[in-house]
Amino acid sequence: MTASGIIDSETQIDEPVGNDGNRGQIVIVFNPKGGVGKTTIAVNMAAMLQVRKGQRVLLVDCDTVTGHVASSLGMENVRTVADAWTEDLSTGMAESFAEIAAPHLNGVSVLVMAESPLHTEILEPKRVAEAITTACRVYDWVIVDMHPDYGPLNQVIFERADKIIVPVTPDVPAIRAAVQLREVAVELDIRERLAMVVNRANSGVSVADMERTVGMPALAEVRSAGMLFVRAANEGRSAVERFPKEKVIEDIENLCDRMMATRDSGATKSGQGFMGIFSGGRNTNPSMRAS
Ligand SMILES: Nc1ncnc2c1ncn2[C@@H]1O[C@H](COP(=O)(O)OP(=O)(O)OP(=O)(O)O)[C@@H](O)[C@H]1O
Ligand SMILES: [Mg+2]
Structure with a gap:
């Protein structure tokens, strides 16, 4: 399997990853x-990992309401x-997520949970969570874009997550929502897996202040990219492929x-979490300041 190739199901079954x-x-x-910026970050992270980092990526749209x-x-x-x-149900088959997923031209396998928000009863949360876990046998990364809610589907997926990337824009409603998530995460026992990504970061608000206010370490910053993401999406591509030289793609x-460093250091749900890795989260990007 090459970085940009399409995965065939036999390869998936026989060949463990990593x-x-x-x-x-x-x-x-x-x-x-x-x-x-959840979907924007999920789509572009998936493309970056697949295209530039040679990883095998399954990108899952778990937003059954407004998934895009x-x-x-x-x-x-x-x-x-x-x-x-x-x-x-009628054929008696049981297809894996790898088999159902469709390949994008960039090599990422794309999986959509449902098209209609009204017919999702078949998506039994535990079965979905099991299928996501099984997909980890054949992909290096399973990136899941979520609908913004705390329903049963999201809760079982939280449980299985190794990392929970929390995009936060520097505005009060987004920061409040992240603080709520941090509190809920304590109850769900997933607090150590949370890492903030400050999105639209070049707005003059300090990342250190955001870390303090939200109470989460910042894993990275993504600058405001004007219409680049919209333009790429309008052409049916990620910005990673469409605008590879832009500063936002460096972000x-x-x-x-x-993320790859946290995997390699073993700082996942069974490890130390993100806090200890990036020197308390003081990983601000100097180039962001200049822009
Ligand atoms: N860093 C950025 N620079 C410029 N535009 C951005 C940036 N991040 C996100 N956007 C734009 O903001 C809009 C909302 O982003 P996106 O759809 O990714 O958010 P979301 O969290 O997935 O929303 P929802 O909760 O509705 O699914 C999109 O038009 C996207 O192109
Ligand atoms: Mg979205």
């Missing part, structure tokens, strides 16, 4: 506030998990490098 055969990582992108992963990648009418599992690369 340098040392370890399973892939489940990274969810979540903030209970809408419009903070596939449309932002120019993939219309994809077969969804709800479609596949409904068909499987995405930086974010991915740090």
Whole structure:
């Protein structure tokens, strides 16, 4: 399997991932506030890991209400998990997520849970969580874009996550939502897996202040990129492929490098969490200051 190739199902079954055969990582992108950049960051992280880092990536659109992963990648009418599992009832088959997913031209496997928000009963949360975990046998990264809610589907996926990336824009509603998430995370026992990504970071608000206010370490910053993300999505591509030389893509690369570093250091849900890795989160990006 090459970085940009399409995975065939036999390869997936026979070949475990990772340098040392370890399973892939489940990274969810979540903030209970809408419009903070969850989908943008999920799509571009997935593309960066696949295209530039040679990783095998499954990008899951778990937003069954307003999901727009596939449309932002120019993939219309994809077969969804709800479609596949409904068909499987009559065929007696049980397709894995790797088999249901559709390949994007950039090599990322894209999986959409459901097209219609009204017909999701078949997406039994535990079964979805199991299927995501199984996908880790054949992908290096399973990146999950979430709908902003704390419903049963999201809760079981939180449980399985190795990392929870929390995009936060420097505005009061987004910061409040992240503080709420930090509090909820204590109850769900996932606090150590949370890491903030300050999105639209070049707005004059200090990242250190955001870390203090939100109470989460900042894993990385992503600057405001004007219309670049929208323009790329309108062309059905990620900004990583469409605008590879832009500064904002350096930010995405930086974010991915740090995620890969946490994987390699073992700082996941069973490890020390993000706090200890980036010197208390003081990982501000000097180039951001200049822009
Ligand atoms: N760093 C950025 N620079 C410029 N535009 C951005 C940036 N991040 C996000 N956007 C834009 O902001 C809008 C909202 O982003 P996005 O759809 O990723 O948010 P979301 O958190 O997934 O929203 P929802 O909760 O509705 O799913 C999009 O038009 C996206 O292109
Ligand atoms: Mg979204």
